[in-house]
Amino acid sequence: MKLPELAKPITKEEPCARHYTITPFDPNGHLFTVEFRIAFPAPKQRLSLPNWIPGSYLIRDFSKHLIDLQAYDDAQTPLTVTPVDKSTWEVDSSGNAFTIKYQVYAWDLSVRGAHFDDTHAFFNGTSVFLEAEGQRDFPCVMSLKKSPVCVKNAWKVATGMPSLEVDHHGFGHYHAENYLALIDYPVEIGSYVEIDFRACGVPHKMVLTGVFNCDLERLKSDLTTICEYEIRLFGEAAPFDNYLFQVMVTGSDYGGLEHRNSTALICSRNDLPYEGMQKPTEGYLQFLELCSHEYFHSWNVKRIMPKAYQNPDLSQPIYSRQLWWFEGVTSYYDALILQRCGLIDEQTYLDQLGKQLTRVYRMPGRFKQSVADSSFFAWTKFYQQDENAPNAIISYYTKGSLVALALDLLIREKTQGKKSLDTVLLHLWQHFGSKGIGLEEFEIERICSEVSGIDLKDFFTQLLDQTEDYDLATLFSHFGVNFTLRNMNSLADTGGQGNTQEQLAVDFGANLEETANQTLAVRHVWQERTAQLAGLSSGDEIIAINDLRVTSKSQLESLLKRAQIGDKWTCSYFRRDELRQCRLVLTASTTDRVELSFKEPRMPQNEGAVWLENPSNGVNNDV
Template sequence: MSNMAGAAGNTQITYTVTFPEAQAHYIDVEMHIKGLKQQATEIKMPVWAPGSYLVREFAKNVEGFVAEGNGSMLYAVKTSKNTWRVSTAGVKDLTVRYRVYAFEISVRTSFVDASHAFLSNSGVFMYPKGMLNEPSTVKIIPYKGWTKVSTGLDAVGNDPFVLKAPNYDILFDSPIEVGTQDTFDFIVDGVKYEMAMYGSGTYNKDRLTKDLTKLIKAQTSLFGENPNKRYTFIVHHFLKGGGGLEHLNSTVLGASRDAYSTEKGYQGFLELASHEHFHLWNVKRLRPIALGPFDYENENYTTNLWIAEGFTAYFEYKTIRQASLYPESTFITTLTGDINTNENQPGGKIQSVAESSFDAWIKYYRPNENSANSTISYYGKGSLIGYLLDLEIINSSNAQYSLDDVMRYMYNEYYKSLKRGYTDAEFKLGLEKFAGKKLDNFYRDYINGVTVINHDKYLGYAGYKLIDELAGSNTPALGVATSNTNNRFLVTTVSRNTSAWVGGINVNDELVAIDGTPVTDMTTILNGKKPGDKIDVTINRDGLEMILPIVLLKSNKTRYKIEPVDNPSKKQLSVRQKWLAL
């Protein structure tokens, strides 16, 4: 260990990035380290991208690693999946060259072709061990025809193709778009916003500028400040696009190029932009204590992604409402959709939202055919926790406070004053401060437990009630989802405790017939049947036909809607007004 120490602090690190074979999806990287004093230098590639909690093994895309110093090739050996050890005895200046294959379209992975390059930096730039706090400079030599760079990194001088990062946390948190993207700027309360739009799209620049300005103002008002001097939206347009990834002063959004043409599609884009922009406070600054400084080689565990992502999902549409970008009816409809999704997922009775957060690394990003039966999303369930606590605080404080006040207080206390992340217990104390009561039972039931949410209690604070439109039905259900391939109905999911689950139907079974009648339409296969009936289901399993006797059970699906109560009290109306920004 001693021969690796003392290297940081006197080094200069520069990168040169070229794209000689952009059409073949390659990024060529040359890394130069000046001022070394050690016998050996370990060069490492991160294994994950902060904000996306999965070990993605970025080193799998690396080719042709070589090292050079003093005019000669140096001995370099790979010592682990993401580490190369270079002999640097007597070498002050080290040059490392390698290539990165980049052909995965997502907001968290790099992609290069002849039209543009998107660099998701934790999967592109290696770092010397022990030097994560060192500054670096990145020089980009664009592919033919590329004229623009869009990123949260600052340029060196007046050259937009030469960028600087004060440390690796900033470098890895600042994706880079290079190409001919359509860019336009606007200023919100002194902060410069850049929209970098890759690919054609039906977006209206004036409408986006107007609406995003309103949204940014609403979110800034919630926290009391915008900590950035500038912010970059990098938007990738494809036939079918989606997803977003937050960064300190930028975000990357995936969008469908024609989605802006419909109100539903435009609203979807606005919600995505709202979610990722809200993250510049919640997660990137106000954060669980485990999420920074980052360990780029291993999982960074927290039980609080229900706050980091779930609360952001809730404020995604709450702040749109506060910005008057859609009516309160749309807010209620969106909340209703969240409730229906959560309550109809059997895994919500198995996995708590705290467990969901902790296990994101092995479960959320790696779903299988049984995930709906065994897991719950910290996004969706966390969003519901957000609305419950919002109404609890508003009601308990007689409409003086809301969850907004908690977020602003925690931001000021932990990010600005203490300059660190919060623990689970500290966030609970912050909630209790504004609720004016202990939340032990709430945490026991809804965060660390799997108790069914009492929505009527919390909605009742604002003069609403939850109605299950299917409560009086007596409809049987098989309990499967299928795909239709050439009129062959293959089972893709079997829901827990349904007729199919109990009767032994498996995923990948082909449904051939019901009581001898061929299956041609899944919507009519149980016509005339009722709960308690026995049916014979003919299936094809691995090429073998068999008949399974099945007892039909009542459908366990719910379909909720939120309605106002009759004759709401004065307090209920005051809670409603505060909650819905009426």
């Protein structure tokens, strides 16, 4: 990396041309202070804050949290700052060096924004660092200053940003090769717990912030296994010199966002492994899948990426129909890698896959929106879902994962196991990702056909642009797997292997949530099913069925188990503060839960079509 101006000590006399200084200033007010000095500005220098963060396709207007922007020249003379639009300002600098100072309100406990209180501080660069127009490609320095709360609590710094000169707690000076790099290194500051390990010789770290109890050795072992597998899947060496997992542990949250050599995660404390745990819990498997997913993005998204996102305009949406690949393929591999690593057995994997497929088959919206349109309209329809979303849209994560599964099985079946989706991924890595070449629209579909040697035009037309269900049952049968659609056996049934409970003959047709008022709140209703046909809507609170009080989903489930198709119930409910009644006519339960199991005897129809029994990582290294 050529950084001539960074070779000098960072002092008042020898500042960097683009120097950011950030301080966790007020934990009670949740305020960071930021100073941004530009040594060589334009006479009318424009500054802007991103409106969205790469990897999360929603206009978030981070600038709404900026407070009291003021600019000064080196003589501390105030300069005129003029707002241009909601996230852009112009400084009348006359071409002389100046510093702009402002505060950032940080109270977004998520992986996308900034959060600061007396327990920790966290920020993404998109929330705090203004960009100087015309200087995106120039090197930047970030100086992270201590404040009294940092000193009092002996807080440490965890970030993937390369350091220049820092103290033993990590406060000091860091550098980034350009502005896009600067905003791709989130920073966690606090009294976190650390796990250090190496994967294929590369230093890795996980830091966990929050209140929790965790078997750190088990987590360390499982993370090492996952990371080493993924590095070897794409081929050593890893595309980074070190890697950081930043984890915020709360009571019930879940999510992650990928970065170039790190990921920001948030999870429930109940999802972490505990001492003495024998079999992985559902929550822990979900957390491992999240880690696997975001780590996989180090290749598939951060480097194998759409050309349109390589140098993005962060002021407005950038549309792509390719998100089904980047999130869907990654979602397909996140649990599959756990199976390949030996962290779960094959039937457990099939059960997890069944639940993932159920999230597609439960959505009537899959018949209304194609997965290509789901990708394209992510900015509005997917990221701004309302109560009718299940009836109107499909997720490019879940439907994209189904496409990836079908594509993998089809390639394996048609080539007698000589090629797979792994083969395509490795080709994309070798010819695009590792070379920094972005992918044009429709290019992935063409590459899949070329690399596999199969004409996949009709396949992609059906699965990407159309909305009918694909024949997964026949495809799975080639691999000795039964694909079954069944009725739900309880209101909590999310698919996968059924239990001994009898399947429900009737369906209430709504997502319900128990409230503190001992009512059942309607969250979503499904089209042309019991609740919607009776006139129930999102926000209604059910209080009684057939003049008997109902306070829990278990009570309602007991009634459903005794009911028959066509039974008529009287439902009493509140809409806002108005007491109302409706007549429910129970409709048949929908066969939308996916169950996968191995055929007996377990023999695939095509002798070469092996799927889960991979002796190695399944990659065709001759590509």
